[in-house]
Structures are given as C-alpha cells and as structure tokens.
Amino acid sequence: MTGRLAPAPATGTAPGTAPGTAAPGTGTWRPCGRHRPVVTGLGVVSPNGLGTERYWAATLRGDSGIGRITRFDPSGYTSSLAGEITDFDPARLPNRLLPQTDLMTRFALVAAEEALNDAGADPRAMPDFAAGVVTAASAGGFDFGQRELEALWSRGGAHVSAYQSFAWFYPVNSGQISIRHGMRGPGGALVAEQAGGLDAVAKARRHVRDGTPLMLTGGVDGSLCPWGWLCMTRSGGLTGRTDPHRAYLPFSPDASGYVPGEGGALLVLEDPRAAAERGVRRIYGRIAGYAATFDPRPGSGRKPGLGRALRLALDDAGIGPADVDVVFADAMGVPTLDAVETQVLAAEFGPRGVPVTAPKTMTGRLLAGGASLDLAAALLSLRDQVVPPTVHVDSGDVPDTLDLVVGAPRSARLRHALVLARGHGGFNSAMVVCGRD
Template sequence: MTERQRRAVVTGIGVVAPSGVGANQHWRTVLAGRRRTGPITLFDASGYPTRLGGEVTDFDPTRYTDNRALVQTDRWTHLGFAATQLALADAGLPEQAPEPYDWAVTLASSSGGNLFGQRELQRLWSSPARTVGAYQSIAWFYAASVGQISIRHQAKGPSGVLVAESAGGLDSLAHAVRTIRRGASVVLAGATECPLSPYALACQARSGLLSEATDPERAYRPFDVDACGYLPAEGGAVFVVEEYAHAAARGARSYGEVAGWGATHDAAHTSSTSAGDPHQYARAMRLALSRADVEPAEVDLVVPDALGVPRYDRAEATALRAVFGADAPPVSTHKALTGRAHQGGSALDVATALLAYRHDTLPASAGPQTVAEGCELDFLRQRRRPRSRVALVCARGFDGFNSALVLRGVAPAGEDRR
C-alpha cells in the first residue's frame, strides 16, 4: 500500500472544555447554545481589564491520572491526560499501545504550563530559600504534554508538538495524517490549553484583542456589531486518528476522515492595527479543498476562527467570500459559548464538526445577533440536516498563521439523531 492509499480516519474524540467533560456533554452544550463563560476563578483576576473567561468547571484530574504525575505537571497537561483517556475509550483502544512503535503523539501547544511556572517563579522570588521545585524545568515546557502522554500510553512512534497559536490545533491533525501515511497505525492528535494565569492573561492583554466587557452574555460576540474582543479559555480536544484498514480490521466506528488541509503564513507580525492577510487565509482554504479533491460547492458547513475583533472578523469574512463567492455555505461558530482556547479551540471546532455528522445535525451558530458590516455570511440560524457531509474548519494564529482542514463526515448508522 502506498502512502497516498493510507487513509486517516478519526475513531475517538475526547473533549475537556468549558462546554463539558466528554464529547456528549460538549455536544449538548452546543445544541442548546448555552454560554459557559464567566468570572475567572483559577486566580484573582480582579486587577485585570479582562476578568471573564472559559474554565473547565468541576474538573477532577485524579480521575485521569495518579498523584505522582499530577505533581510533576501543569493543569494544561492534566486536561490533556483526561482528553486522551476519553478519546482512547471512545475509540475502543487500550490505554497502553500493544505495539508501541505503531502509536504516535502529535499535539499542538501555545502557552505551555502557565500555572505551574507562575507558582514556582513566585516561590523563587518571594521565599528566603530562593528555589524552585524539581519539575519546573519540564512542567512549563510547551512539549510537556506530548512527552507525558507518550510515556503514559507507551506511544513510541514519531511524535512531536506544533506551535502555531490557534492554527496549530488543525495543523496537528494534518501532521497526524502524514504520520499515518508514513506507517503509523494510531496517532493521538489535537490540543488542550490553559492560558489562565496572571502571566498568561497579562501577555494576552498586551495584544489589545481581549474583551473587557463585564457581562458574560455580551463579552464575546464574533461577527456582531457589538464585537469587542475575545475571552480566553482553557481546554480543547484530543482525537484518535487511525489508519483506515487498521480501524476496519478491529471493527471500529469512524466519525469521519481528515480529507485535506492547507497552511499558509502572512509573513507579518500581529500589530495593534493588523487584521491578518485575507489573501493568504483564503489560499489556505483553497489548498485544503484542493488536496481533499472537494469543490467549494460541496461544502455544507464552515466553522470559522471567529476571533471577535471587528477588523479580524471582517478580514475572515472577506477570505470566505473570496473562496466561496456569493453561494457561501452555512457558517456556524460556538466560541462565544466557551471562549477562545487558542490551539485547543480549533481542535474543539473539529470535534464539533465531526459530532455534527455523527448526530446528523448541523448546529445553529451561537451568534451573531446583529451581523456587523463587512461580515455578511450565511450564519446558520437553525439546526438542519447535513447535505454533503463535508466541513471546512478554519483557524488563524497570531503573527500570521493560517490553517484550514477539510473533514468528510460519516453518516450515523441507526443511532440517536437528536
């Protein structure tokens, strides 16, 4: 079998996000349109302009790993432990690879172990001992989750971490397909994030892109006349990406196939006035469609980046119109419900698209209530059944990253379609 003949399908989804722990809870939140953002409680954010965010509430990391691993790692990795365990269980795979060199881990990361690093550095500069814990050197590191998950699940195949801000959640799945084509049977892909610490929030606030609204219902409104920035969030999704024949041989169900992808770069830093390059963003979408051998008219769902900053929203709408013309497919975004979890947020968008096909339902968009000028798109106002089961998921990362992913969903087989 040649590389091109080795297809990659998603057989497991693990979600740990403000929308819920587990894919089913996330899906129920999306269908109901329930907003899960609110006051930040992981630390005292009262002195910051932005005091709202999306947190994974009632999360108990001890359910997913032992105390020894917990003290060595950050909450961001704890979320990754949970999402991976849920994804493997959903796929019907064991927690440890039976053939370690056939399994790989390819995750994305933006900010690393913020809470752990914050605690240790505060101890360094505030205590007489002037020391940090032994695990400071590894827990904050942006590749820590990949390393810890590969050890925990004995995945010894070619593994790595992708850093492209929000775009990396899609890039990780593209890289998983390449890894499958090069011989791996199973790849754990996706991303989780936890950018909710004093240092992390200060870094994000400096961009000028955070919402400073105090009402959670009005704080994050992509493409809306009242758009005023995004709310930070933690969490994300991890996927079991499996070689098609390997999945079929064990009778595994599939959510769908990663059919194509595209990544481009603006070659420009994010500034206080920039909005990303619509031309390069559109080029990433066209690359993804071309590699999937999909015509724009075949797409029946677009899940956009939806930053919630007016100039970025207009640029994204411009890019989508450039690709699809006047007959743009329905657009649906749910980041207003959860906040923007950077790499984890784009991975969560992939989960939403695949779950939509599993449940035979394209979910209504969580806004905009009143479309802003220049953002005129076909926002999905009511849920509907899919037409072609082809979705385009899009994401942009600060400093010029653009990514797009084409998914081919699988029709449900006698399952509950509510």
C-alpha cells in the same frame, strides 16, 4: 518539534485527484477516499462540558461556559471574562501525576484517556512504535511555571520543584500522554497558537500515511493564571466587556474582541486498514484535506493568507467550494479580522453560499485547543447531520454576505466540513473533514 506543514500531496489517478473524490473545483461530490486516515475516537474537555457527549449536548442547547474568572481576582486587569473549566476533578488522575503536572496537562491526560477508550484502543497492547502522539500548545504550563517562579523569587532556588524543568514546557502534553499510555511511536508538539490545533492533526496524518497505525493528536491548552492573563491582555485582542452575553460577538458590528478560554480536544487518528483489522465499528469521519499559510508582514500591501489556506485545503481534499456543506469559522471577534474572514468566505463560496458557525462563542478561544475542539464539533456535526449555533450574536447584525447559523441548531445534509483557524502572529490553517462513507 515546532513548525508549519505544507499540504501533503494528493495521490490518485490524475494530478490533484484522489481515487474516490472529485477533481479539484468541479463541485461534484463522490464518497470520501478510503485511503484517508480515519478518526475513531474523541476526547473533549471544555468550559461548557467535560466529555464529548456532555460538550456536544451543551453546544446544541447553546449553553455557554463563559463567565468572570474565578481562579484569581481579575479586577486589576483590563479583561475579566474567560471560558473556565470549573467542574474538573483532579482525582480522576493518579496521585503521583498531580505534583508534576500543570492543570493544562491534567486536562490533556483526561482527554487522551477518553479518546483512546472511545476508540477501543490500548496502545500498550500494540506492537512497539505502533502508536504516537502529536499535540499543539501555545506556551505550556504557565500556571505551574508561575508558582515555581514565585517560589524562586520569594524563598530561593532550593524551593523550586524539579518538575519545573518540564511541566511548563510546550511539548509536555505529548510527553505525559505517551508515558502514561506507552505510546513510543512518533511524537511531537507544534506551536502556532489557535492554528496549531489543526497543524498537529495534519502532522499526525502524515505519520499515519507513512505507516504508523495509530496517532493521538489535537490540542488541549490553557493559561488562566495572572502571568498568562497579563500576556493575553497585552496582545490587544481581548474584549474588556464584563457581560458574558455581550462580550464575544464575532461578525457583529458590536464586536469588541474575543474571550479566551481553556480546554480543547484530542482525536484518535488511524490508518483505515489498521482500524478495520482492529474491528473498529464506529468512524467519525476522515481527514480529507489540509493546508497552512502565513500572513505577509504588516504594511506590505499583500493579502492575508487565510484565503490561500482555504483553497489549498480544498485542493488537497480533491473537492471544490460547492462540496463544502458547513464552515467552522475562526471567528476572531476583532472587527478588522472578522472582515477579512467574511470577505474570504464570500469570495470562495459566494454571498451566503455556505452555512457558517462559531460554537467557540460558548467556550471562548481556547488557544491551541480551540481549532481541535472545532474539528471535534465538525465531526459530530457530520455524525448527527446538524450545524451547532453561534450564540449571543443577533441575526440582524450579521453581514448580508454571511449565512451565520445563530440562535438554534440547523439540520442539514452534511458531507464535508471545513474548519478554519488563525494564530496570533500570522498563522493560518484550514482542514477538510468528510463523513463516513
């Protein structure tokens, strides 16, 4: 249930060329191929907005959900800021689910319901095995696990919940969603930290191409508890600053690390013919290309794999760099890693060759939920023809080679969006989405 995916081979009339797309590297855009899976529903849970449209409105306004942690006292840790969801109401879920679910899974169940409702899809009304679930996770239900371990250590094994056997487990979101909605088709979970949010969508794309009419996919994650927080702070990537407006500053010379968060997005991915037969009238876009790579071992002298993932994703989409209209950056906030991403973008697109944005500066990096939230934002950008801003970063601090959208949204003609993601340990993923024809 874990692992990485190579880019799916392109199909078409010539090597590397799909019907209705440009030959790789030509820079000549044509309508996105109709054989590509379509996104028909979105569900979002985010620190700056619960629900897709609330999140999107807040993002275009530049509203940040980053602040000092309230769920526990962070004063004894080296970092104290997070993108925390503070307005979630557990009553949105059946009472029977609450004793057996971590907060992360409750978020995922709400996002799944919104995505399916948005798509107008009822998996229980579909034939058996016609709908499946693939999600991404970084670790699982840490908060639930911490409570049960505390019970074990302080009171004994008789006081540990039987639900501990699965509530902490990284595939739990896929399992709970599939049970609640009767989705008996392909299922799975991928663990690649931030990059996993794209990897899960790519695996779902494969299932759709192999004949499953509908897949629910993406990532919703969160480990904002003392146990999870200790693990994250030990990674060395978190900022120690306490001012939410000056803490997470990707691509800035003042960058000092990133701010974590919780939440993410789930997408309904469908075969375009099946969607048409269902009478779907709204399509957010199509999954056009994807690739994943892994960084070489430290000290090897070999280049990081992000640039190769980018190029392979463009090839899989059948487009060239000139066809990309916006890049949703990984934006780590760690100076050395930001420099790598800046160099990759300048090498592929030329200096200031494409608008770049990092709306995650309003939410923090959401572990396995972050890239799928970026993917949802990219689809909404294509829908509304606008690039959301990167907040808190001053335009004068941005490298000359980077056209970072800061301060306010930017209207633009958008046809293809590229989403980049890197996961702790060397994972790299890239995904191209194109707007509705």
